[in-house]
Amino acid sequence: xxxxxxxxxxxxxxxxxxxxSSSQLPAAVSSIDxxxxxxxxxxxxxxxxxxxxxxxxxxxxxxxxxxxCLRSWTFPPSVRFACPAKYYAKYTDEGAIGxxxxxxxxxxxxxxxxxxxxxxxxxxxxxxxVSVGLEDKIEAKLGGSIFALEPGVTSDGHLLVVHKxxxxxxxxxxxxxxxxxxxxxxxxxxxxxxxxxEVSQSxxxxxxxxxxxxxxxxxxxxxxxxxxxADADVDAEFTYHVSLFAIDGAEAxxxxxxxxxxxxxxxxxxxxxxxxxxxxxTVAMLTEAGVYTHFNLLTGVxxxxxxxxxxxxxxxxxxxxxxxxxxxxxxxxxASNLLAQSQLTMTALTERYVAIAGTHSTVxxxxxxxxxxxxTIWDLQFGCLHAEKTLELAPSWLQGxxxxxxxxxxxxxxxPLSSRLGANGTASEQISLAITVAHxxxxxxxxxxxxxxxxxxxxxxKKATGVSWGVKVFVASAFLPPV
Numbered sequence: 001x002x003x004x005x006x007x008x009x010x011x012x013x014x015x016x017x018x019x020x021s022s023s024q025l026p027a028a029v030s031s032i033d034x035x036x037x038x039x040x041x042x043x044x045x046x047x048x049x050x051x052x053x054x055x056x057x058x059x060x061x062x063x064x065x066x067x068x069c070l071r072s073w074t075f076p077p078s079v080r081f082a083c084p085a086k087y088y089a090k091y092t093d094e095g096a097i098g099x100x101x102x103x104x105x106x107x108x109x110x111x112x113x114x115x116x117x118x119x120x121x122x123x124x125x126x127x128x129x130v131s132v133g134l135e136d137k138i139e140a141k142l143g144g145s146i147f148a149l150e151p152g153v154t155s156d157g158h159l160l161v162v163h164k165x166x167x168x169x170x171x172x173x174x175x176x177x178x179x180x181x182x183x184x185x186x187x188x189x190x191x192x193x194x195x196x197x198e199v200s201q202s203x204x205x206x207x208x209x210x211x212x213x214x215x216x217x218x219x220x221x222x223x224x225x226x227x228x229x230a231d232a233d234v235d236a237e238f239t240y241h242v243s244l245f246a247i248d249g250a251e252a253x254x255x256x257x258x259x260x261x262x263x264x265x266x267x268x269x270x271x272x273x274x275x276x277x278x279x280x281x282t283v284a285m286l287t288e289a290g291v292y293t294h295f296n297l298l299t300g301v302x303x304x305x306x307x308x309x310x311x312x313x314x315x316x317x318x319x320x321x322x323x324x325x326x327x328x329x330x331x332x333x334x335a336s337n338l339l340a341q342s343q344l345t346m347t348a349l350t351e352r353y354v355a356i357a358g359t360h361s362t363v364x365x366x367x368x369x370x371x372x373x374x375x376t377i378w379d380l381q382f383g384c385l386h387a388e389k390t391l392e393l394a395p396s397w398l399q400g401x402x403x404x405x406x407x408x409x410x411x412x413x414x415x416p417l418s419s420r421l422g423a424n425g426t427a428s429e430q431i432s433l434a435i436t437v438a439h440x441x442x443x444x445x446x447x448x449x450x451x452x453x454x455x456x457x458x459x460x461x462k463k464a465t466g467v468s469w470g471v472k473v474f475v476a477s478a479f480l481p482p483v
Contacts, residue, residue, distance in 0.1 A: 003481050005353055005377045005386040010435065010476040012392070013067050018438070018469040019056035020080065022453040023445040024107055025341040026469035027054045028084035029415045029434040032061070032097075050417060050434050051102070052473060053085045059104060061126070064417065064432065064475045071126065073102070073134055079109035082118040084340055087126070088151035088159075088173070100126045101173060103159060105146040118145035118164070123175055140175035143167060147191045148339065153221050154249025162194050166227045168245060168254050178252040184259045185241045187229040193274040193338040197222040206281035207308075208299045211257070221247045222257070224276050224283075224297075226338070238334075240267055242283065244297070244308050258300070258307025266293060266312050273346035273356065274338050280351040283310060284380070286344055288335075292316045294380065316383035322359045322371065322407050333449040341438070341446050345412040349431055353386070353480055354378050357414045357435045359398070359407070371398045371408050375435055377478060391474055397439040409447050411438045417475070429482060435474045442467040 018026040030051040049070065052060045058074040085104035092098045106112055106120045124137040142161050150160040151173075158178065161169040166183025183189050199215040199222060215222070223245045231237035243259040273286040281297040294314035300306050321344060335342050344358040360374045373391040378384070393410075400406035417432040440447070443456040444467050 005349075005379070005478065005480050007375060007377060007387045007389045007479070008477045010375055010389050010391055010474040011067075013050070013062055013064060013434070013473040013475050014052065014069075015470075015472045016054055016057060018054050018471050019466045020444075020469065021108075022443060022457070022467055023336075023450075024055060024080055024082075024467075025084075025337060025446075026411075026438040026440070026467075027052065027436055027471045027473075028340045028413050029053075029436050029473055030084050030086050031415060031417050032087050032089055033418060048417075048432075050415075050473075050475070051085055051087045053081055053104065054471065055080055055469075059085045059102065062473075064434070071129075073124070075134075076110060080107045081105065082107040082146050083148045086149045086151050088157060090157075097128070099128075101151065102126055103149045103151050105149055105161075116141060119143065121146070121149065121159075121161070121175055123173075138175060140171070140177075142171055142175065142177060143169045143180060147337070148194060150196050150223075153196060153223075153247050154252075155219050156249050156252075158247075158249055158252065160196070160223065160247060160254075162191060162223075162225065164191055165189055166191050166225065166243075168223070168225075170247065170252060170254055179254055181245070181254045181256065183227065184243055184256045185227050185229055187232060189227040189229045189241070190336070191225060191227050192271075192336065193226040195224050195274075195276045197224060197276065197278045200278060202279045203281070206296065206298050215246060218248055218250060220249070223247060223254075226271075226274055228270075228334070238270070239264065240271065242297075242308070242310060260306040260309050262295070262310060263312075266295075270335060272335055272338065272342050272344040275346050275348035275354055277348045277351045282313075282348075282351055284346070284348060284354060286318065286321075286346055286356065288343075290318050290321050292318050292378075292380075292383075314380070314383075316380070318356070318378065318383075320361045320363075321356075322361065333445075333447065336446065340413050341411045342413075343411060343447075345414040345435075347414050347416055347433070349377070349478060349480060352380055354380060355414060355433060355478055357391070357412045357437075359410050369398075369400075369406060373398065373408075373410065373437055375414075375433070375474075375476060387478075389476065391435060391437060391472075393437065393439070393472065394470075397437075397470065401441060409440055411446055412436065429480050431478045431480070433476050433478055435476065436471065437474070438469045438471045440467055440469045 032049040060072040082105040088101040145164045147164045148162040153160045166189040170179040240262045244257040269287045269289040271285040283295040295310040377387040413436040
């Protein structure tokens with residue numbers, strides 16, 4: 001094993017087109033294997049499979065080994081998804097995947113009113129090669145508009161629903177609502193990122209030790225949620241809040257551990273990517289200005305502190321990545337989903353290394369073109385680039401819409417496919433990744449902002465029929481030096 005991190009050459013898994021509204025995500029990839037559990041990865045080859053959600057197409061399972069489509073569920077043409085589909089793998093006593101469950105939230109479709117948009121969840125069973133379709137699906141309406149679904153968050157297989165307004169719902173595998181918690185942050189809040197966290201002994205170093213013991217004894221998992229709140233007095237001003245929740249499967253409940261806000265001086269431009277390392281309690285954020293910032297998540301120690309606090313410890317400028325928008329309009333487009341559709345995407349590999357995918361200038365330390373699409377690994381201890389691989393895209397995807405708008409119109413999603421912890425609880429030196437890249441020339445809120453979408457619809461001679469995307473999904477393996 002080398003003493004530097006490196007990446008195998010990314011391989012194209014699948015290419016397709018997707019059709020969305022002016023605000024929906026075009027496509028996304030989810031893992032088959034549960035990422036926050038170390039029990040299943042050693043038993044199966046599930047990390048060699050990915051779940052692909054494609055708007056206008058449906059949900060498919062692909063083999064990352066040979067790019068074959070193993071199973072596919074086709075939806076009616078009117079159906080659009082509110083968030084990526086998620087997979088709840090169930091294992092037999094022999095360690096093989098048995099009949100498992102697939103969940104997805106619907107944004108629109110036949111029989112779904114505008115009032116219910118984004119609130120309806122479908123669940124069906126994947127029976128492997130004998131799967132026949134959606135005949136056994138069940139349907140439920142679970143609260144407000146849905147940001148994301150997270151199945152299997154408890155030992156009983158509860159489903160966590162993250163709502164766009166910051167509320168959380170815990171439901172059974174059969175979509176029966178068990179508990180709901182409203183957003184603890186005051187004001188008009190909007191979730192932009194979250195992460196499910198496995199409780200570990202290392203958390204005693206930065207969280208209350210007795211509380212960690214209770215979580216371990218109770219088999220709890222945690223959820224870390226980032227919300228954006230509009231300033232009630234100043235237009236176009238926002239603050240960001242981080243909230244920590246404990247999910248108790250035995251009690252079928254969700255409890256807020258604490259919430260805190262990020263000082264505006266620490267986020268002078270909006271975050272485009274976020275990641276959390278549970279071993280060290282490090283929250284990492286990458287802003288549209290290319291500023292990478294480390295925060296330590298800690299328990300408040302005084303009566304004046306919040307229950308949890310964020311302490312900034314490091315700031316590094318990662319030069320060459322393009323911002324969300326052109327320099328003269330920076331900040332005009334708000335990123336609404338850092339997990340499934342952003343112009344930069346990041347995931348923590350260890351407390352020292354992160355993987356970042358995005359559009360990068362081919363001219364060192366510049367934000368001007370020409371551009372390329374890259375997957376990179378950064379060493380955060382020294383703030384340096386360890387590895388970089390190009391994601392092969394059509395040249396037209398790497399060009400702007402015009403001279404005035406010269407930045408490529410690309411969004412990214414990066415998804416780990418294998419747990420960073422092995423069966424014995426030690427960190428793995430190899431982590432499989434899937435990278436989704438989407439391109440459009442049509443007006444879309446993620447690239448142009450909501451105001452531009454409204455203007456485009458008003459100026460159109462007829463009602464807009466949708467946004468067309470080209471989508472490519474790549475898979476790659478990242479290799480890390482031994483600890």
